[in-house]
Amino acid sequence: MAELLHALTPRLQQQADAMVLKQQQQLHWHGQLPVLLLDRCWLQLQVVPVVELSRLLPPDNSAEAPELVRFRQLRQQGLTDLQAEEQCWQEYGREPCSDALRRFWQAQERGNHGWTCNRYLHLLERYRQQVESAGPTPVPLLVLARHSSQEQHQLQWCWPATPVIGHTCA
Numbered sequence: 001m002a003e004l005l006h007a008l009t010p011r012l013q014q015q016a017d018a019m020v021l022k023q024q025q026q027l028h029w030h031g032q033l034p035v036l037l038l039d040r041c042w043l044q045l046q047v048v049p050v051v052e053l054s055r056l057l058p059p060d061n062s063a064e065a066p067e068l069v070r071f072r073q074l075r076q077q078g079l080t081d082l083q084a085e086e087q088c089w090q091e092y093g094r095e096p097c098s099d100a101l102r103r104f105w106q107a108q109e110r111g112n113h114g115w116t117c118n119r120y121l122h123l124l125e126r127y128r129q130q131v132e133s134a135g136p137t138p139v140p141l142l143v144l145a146r147h148s149s150q151e152q153h154q155l156q157w158c159w160p161a162t163p164v165i166g167h168t169c170a
Contacts (some may be wrong), residue, residue, distance in 0.1 A: 012043065019158070022051060023137050038143045050167065060117065119153075127140055138158055139157070141156045
């Protein structure tokens with residue numbers, strides 16, 4: 001976990017190391033597996049069960065509204081913005097399209113620090129793969145962006161320390 005040393009105090013490092021060590025006893029995927037949330041502003045490390053992550057850190061899925069997904073598909077097919085918008089209005093109605101766009105822009109203004117539904121699902125998928133594969137299992141650590149910044153939450157993986165093999169001289 002050398003890349004985390006700059007962000008963690010010795011006390012937080014001990015907490016993270018203890019959680020990673022405990023993680024090595026887990027043999028299968030389940031909802032109580034830990035996810036670490038680091039609030040750098042308050043130097044707090046919170047351990048959250050994976051099943052609670054979406055409640056405590058809700059991912060933004062406003063860009064995945066069917067109306068906006070369809071608009072992007074139509075644009076990729078070569079339609080102009082106006083043509084795609086009119087097609088979406090015909091398929092979904094003018095008001096639902098406007099509502100979807102408004103929700104999207106409100107989420108952008110509020111700021112979600114890049115924590116989208118896709119990033120959340122990617123974390124879950126990768127975590128599950130790590131737990132179900134042979135060998136050491138890391139614990140995900142989300143380094144939370146500062147509240148008033150445009151930063152994104154950063155996902156890092158805390159791996160167990162590898163034992164150092166010493167040299168013996170004869």
